[in-house]
Amino acid sequence: MVMLADEIYALAQRLFPICRSITGNGVRDTLAILASVHPIKVHEVPSGTKAFDWIVPKEWNLRDAFVKDESGRKIVDFHEHNLHVMGYSTPVDVELTLEQLKAHLHSDPLKPNAIPYVTSYYKEDWGFCIQDEKKARLKEGRYRAHIDSTLENGFLTYGEILLPGSTTEEILLSTYICHPSMANDDLSGPCILIHLAKEIASWEKRRYTYRIVFVPETIGSIVYLNRNLDHMRKNTLAGFVLTCLGDNRTYSYLASRYGNTLADKVAQNILKFHHPDYKRYSFLYRGSDERQYCAPGVDLPVCGISRTLYGQFPEYHTSEDDLSLISPNGLQGGFDVIHKMLFALENNRRYRGKTLCEPQLGKRGLYHSQSYKGLETNYTTLSDFLAYVDGTNDLIDISNIVNIPVGTLAAAAEKLLEFDLIEEVE
Ligand code: ZN
DSSP: OOOHHHHHHHHHHHHTTSOOOSSSHHHHHHHHHHTTTSOOEEEEEETTOEETTEEOOOEEEEEEEEEEOTTSOEEEETTTOGGGBOBTOOOEEEEEEHHHHHTTEEOOTTSTTSOBOOBOSSSOOOOEEOOHHHHHTOOSSEEEEEEEEEEESOEEEEEEEEEOOSSSOEEEEEEEOOOSSOIIIIIHHHHHHHHHHHHHHHOSOOSSEEEEEEEOTTHHHHHHHHHHHHHHHHHEEEEEEEOSOOOSSOOEEEOOSSSOSHHHHHHHHHHHHHOTTOEEEOGGGOOSTHHHHTSTTTOOOEEEEESSOTTSSTTTTBTTSSTTTSOHHHHHHHHHHHHHHHHHHHHOOEEEESSSSOOOOGGGTOSSOOEETTEEOOHHHHHHHHHHOEEEEEHHHHHHHHTOOHHHHHHHHHHHHHTTOEEEEO
């Protein structure tokens, strides 16, 4: 049997070579491969479409690019690594001196062996990205820079999955699909999210409707909100931006603007129990689509969940963020932590006890430890839970008070419902 962890990793391996950007065939190819796990509805938004303060840019596609030296040897080759070409580079075919070429070469002296990730989406320009040590070794002479790209009216492409539940209240799961060959940022997000979509779709009962989106970062979420904000404002109960979920170092939570939404509450609860050494970041560390989902006036209850957060790992936005940075175990950890949050939300209810004073658990055979649906619901759990079922706290609140995971409390609640000792409060 193929393990889920290996399946998620294999998907990342398959997607890794594709040259992605905020528009273009790389996005389409990526969505097509993701859709082999679970069907995705693909939307195409024409260049020039207005979305709040933004305009959908021209579509960019890249076929080939290189820099040759005087001897005709390719010293930079797009086919070796797609990070070598600055994203959204305009087409060019020129001869230039080393000094003229250097004006178009991006490198990072602090990471001399890595190719940096550079884009120029909204200012027409061209450029190459190379290792700083390689740049330092370039000799005087004539060079030819060639970029065979197109930047034309076309479309912005995004993917969407809607999984209806028994209520119209929605959980938003969002990730981005616009980075070229880098593994943790961004392939870990979409590879985990599509497998989560498959998992959620398989649930027998779904209380909430799931809105799952794969967008190019920033412009994609802005376009998506422009089209769906009214509906999302009315229906979104909680949402998560999934990014950088594949390394195996730590877990991170990036708070919503004020950190006070249901998404924040469940994220912190799950992380506290399962990964107590997780890192907490305020909204001041925002860097992905939570910037749009939590913007003033949009105000969706959305927080970010990562393993090591973007910007906080040394390989970030370089060629060193490759398939060796992520692992089946790392990805599985990312999958599991989101899955636990969704399970907690699905089971989160308010209950009220039906007796005055403690119910007599002994006469119902509930005084001794027992396992229920694989979870230990011992006397202490039931008793502590019953001490707080006054109709005001939900399961996550009680979990925080009595220091017992939501999953265990959910099992306790089922047991107590069965014995008619508690009732659900709307
Ligand atoms: Zn990034």
